[in-house]
Amino acid sequence: MRPNILVLYYSQTGQLRQILDSIIQDIKGEAEIDYAAIEPLKPFPFPWNAYNFFDAMPETVARIPIEVKPLPQEIVNKNYDLIIFGFQPWFLNPSQPTTSFFKSPSAIVLKNKAVVTVIGARNMWLHAQEKVKEDLQNAGAKLVGNIALVDTNTNLVSLLSFIRFAFNGVKERTRFLPAAGVQEADIKHARRFGKPIYEHLIDKNLESLQKDLLDQGAIQLNTGLVLLEQRGIKNFRYWSKYIREKGGPGDPNRKGRVKQFKNLLLTAIFVLSPISSLSAFIKTQLKKRSLQKDVVYFKELEYQPGRI
Numbered sequence: 001m002r003p004n005i006l007v008l009y010y011s012q013t014g015q016l017r018q019i020l021d022s023i024i025q026d027i028k029g030e031a032e033i034d035y036a037a038i039e040p041l042k043p044f045p046f047p048w049n050a051y052n053f054f055d056a057m058p059e060t061v062a063r064i065p066i067e068v069k070p071l072p073q074e075i076v077n078k079n080y081d082l083i084i085f086g087f088q089p090w091f092l093n094p095s096q097p098t099t100s101f102f103k104s105p106s107a108i109v110l111k112n113k114a115v116v117t118v119i120g121a122r123n124m125w126l127h128a129q130e131k132v133k134e135d136l137q138n139a140g141a142k143l144v145g146n147i148a149l150v151d152t153n154t155n156l157v158s159l160l161s162f163i164r165f166a167f168n169g170v171k172e173r174t175r176f177l178p179a180a181g182v183q184e185a186d187i188k189h190a191r192r193f194g195k196p197i198y199e200h201l202i203d204k205n206l207e208s209l210q211k212d213l214l215d216q217g218a219i220q221l222n223t224g225l226v227l228l229e230q231r232g233i234k235n236f237r238y239w240s241k242y243i244r245e246k247g248g249p250g251d252p253n254r255k256g257r258v259k260q261f262k263n264l265l266l267t268a269i270f271v272l273s274p275i276s277s278l279s280a281f282i283k284t285q286l287k288k289r290s291l292q293k294d295v296v297y298f299k300e301l302e303y304q305p306g307r308i
Helices: 015-023 050-055 057-062 073-077 096-102 105-110 126-138 155-168 184-202 206-215 223-244 252-270 273-286 288-299
Strands: 004-009 032-037 082-087 114-121 142-150
Touching: 004 015, 015 082, 015 114, 015 184, 050 057, 050 155, 050 252, 057 096, 057 223, 057 252, 073 105, 082 105, 082 126, 082 184, 096 105, 096 126, 114 126, 126 142, 126 223, 142 184, 142 206, 184 206, 223 252, 223 288
Parallel strands: 004 032, 004 082, 082 114, 114 142
Antiparallel strands: none
C-alpha cells in the first residue's frame, strides 16, 4: 500500500512551493501526495510597501496570529503517514501565517503525525525553527527531519537582491545583482532528499532519517550564523515590544517607532556592518567551543526551550 504524504506550507512568493515540488519530484509515483496551502484570510501584499513590511515585524516577533482559512475537511480527516511542512522565517521567527496556522483549529491535522520541516530562507532560520519545534511539540507531532535551503550569496549581496525582490518584485538576475532567494540550482538539487524520506518512511525507520538528510547536505551551518541570530533576536524582541506599546498593526500612533526601527536596522546593516562583522569574528573566536556545540544542536531535532 502506498504511503500518504501531506505537503503543508505557506509560500508568499512561490519559491518555497518550488523547493517542495523538487523534494517530492522523484517519489510522486510511489506515494499518495496531497498539497495544502496555509492561506491568510487577508493576504499579505507582494511586493511589499516598505512601511507595511517593517510594520509586520512587531506582531511576527510577538507571535500574534491573524485569521487563516481552515484546511479542507478532507485533508484534516485523512490519515497521513508523513507531513512535509514548509515555512519561511520572517524577522527571525516563523512567518505570521505559519504561527497563525499552529494557533488555529486546523493544526489538529498534525496530531500524532511524523513531520519533516522544510525551510526556505535568506540566511537566518535557527530561531524560527526552534519556535516551530515548540509548536509541533504542542500540536502532538513528532519532528523526524529538517531541511534548510538558503541564499548562498554573501550577506550584503543576498540582502540587496532581497530588497529588490521584496519591494520591487524583481526576482531575476540584473546587471549588478544575482537572482533573489535560494539559487535555482540548489532548488533543483533538492530532489535528492525525496528518496531518503520515502525509503525511511517505507522501512518505518524515521528515527534515523535526519542523519541521512544531513549526509545529503540538508543543513549548512557555521558558528558565525549562530552568533548573529543570538544577537539579532534580542534586538527584535526589544523593538517588537517597544513598537506595540503604541498600538497594533497600522495604528498611526506607532508609525514613528516603526520608521525609527527601519532606519536603525538599515543603518546597522549598511553602515555598521563592517564593525559588527569584526566584533562578531572576535566573539566567535572567544566562544568557539560553545558555538560549535550550538551548531551540532541546531542541525538536530531535539528541542531545548530558550536555546536561542
